[in-house]
Amino acid sequence: MSCILYLLPFLFFFVDACPNGTQVSSVNKSICYDVRESAKGHTWYAAEYQCQLYDNGHLASIPDAFTNNFITGYLHSTQSARHFWVGGTTTLSSNASWTWSDGADFKYNSWDFGGPGNGTGYCTLLVVPEGLWDSYSCFYSSSTVLFLCEFLNTDNF
Ligand SMILES: *[C@@H]1O[C@H](CO)[C@@H](O)[C@H](O)[C@H]1NC(C)=O
Numbered sequence: 001m002s003c004i005l006y007l008l009p010f011l012f013f014f015v016d017a018c019p020n021g022t023q024v025s026s027v028n029k030s031i032c033y034d035v036r037e038s039a040k041g042h043t044w045y046a047a048e049y050q051c052q053l054y055d056n057g058h059l060a061s062i063p064d065a066f067t068n069n070f071i072t073g074y075l076h077s078t079q080s081a082r083h084f085w086v087g088g089t090t091t092l093s094s095n096a097s098w099t100w101s102d103g104a105d106f107k108y109n110s111w112d113f114g115g116p117g118n119g120t121g122y123c124t125l126l127v128v129p130e131g132l133w134d135s136y137s138c139f140y141s142s143s144t145v146l147f148l149c150e151f152l153n154t155d156n157f
Pocket residue numbers: 020021
């Protein structure tokens with residue numbers, strides 16, 4: 001019994017673990033976040049591809065305000081960049097329905113003033129530290145834009 005109690009802190013440590021250099025979500029412990037700091041100037045498409053290739057994941061989806069706040073705080077405290085691609089995209093027009101590249105339901109948004117129709121494109125940039133979203137051309141690339149990958153925490157169980 002005392003042996004089990006002794007082990008508990010270690011169990012919780014491992015439950016929360018994400019691979020070195022990545023961040024476990026405080027909202028959903030199954031999710032890890034990864035900022036590929038060395039990968040700058042990527043279009044939305046190239047960023048999504050990198051998340052699939054290196055993390056076996058996707059650009060991050062943001063299902064609720066808790067996640068939006070957590071991600072924004074995490075990026076603000078660890079990165080100097082202010083703009084990050086996340087997985088929100090639409091294919092038809094900037095007024096059409098939006099989807100997440102990981103397939104999650106697009107049920108929450110934090111669009112900047114005017115909504116996505118006031119932006120210039122069909123992909124989503126998260127603005128830090130405001131936590132607001134801007135719609136940008138999916139082909140936009142700038143050395144000041146990074147991206148946030150998410151992947152399943154396989155150490156979870
Ligand atoms: C984690 O990364 C840091 C620096 O990036 C390194 O010093 C450390 O050895 C790594 N730890 C493990 C367990 O890989």
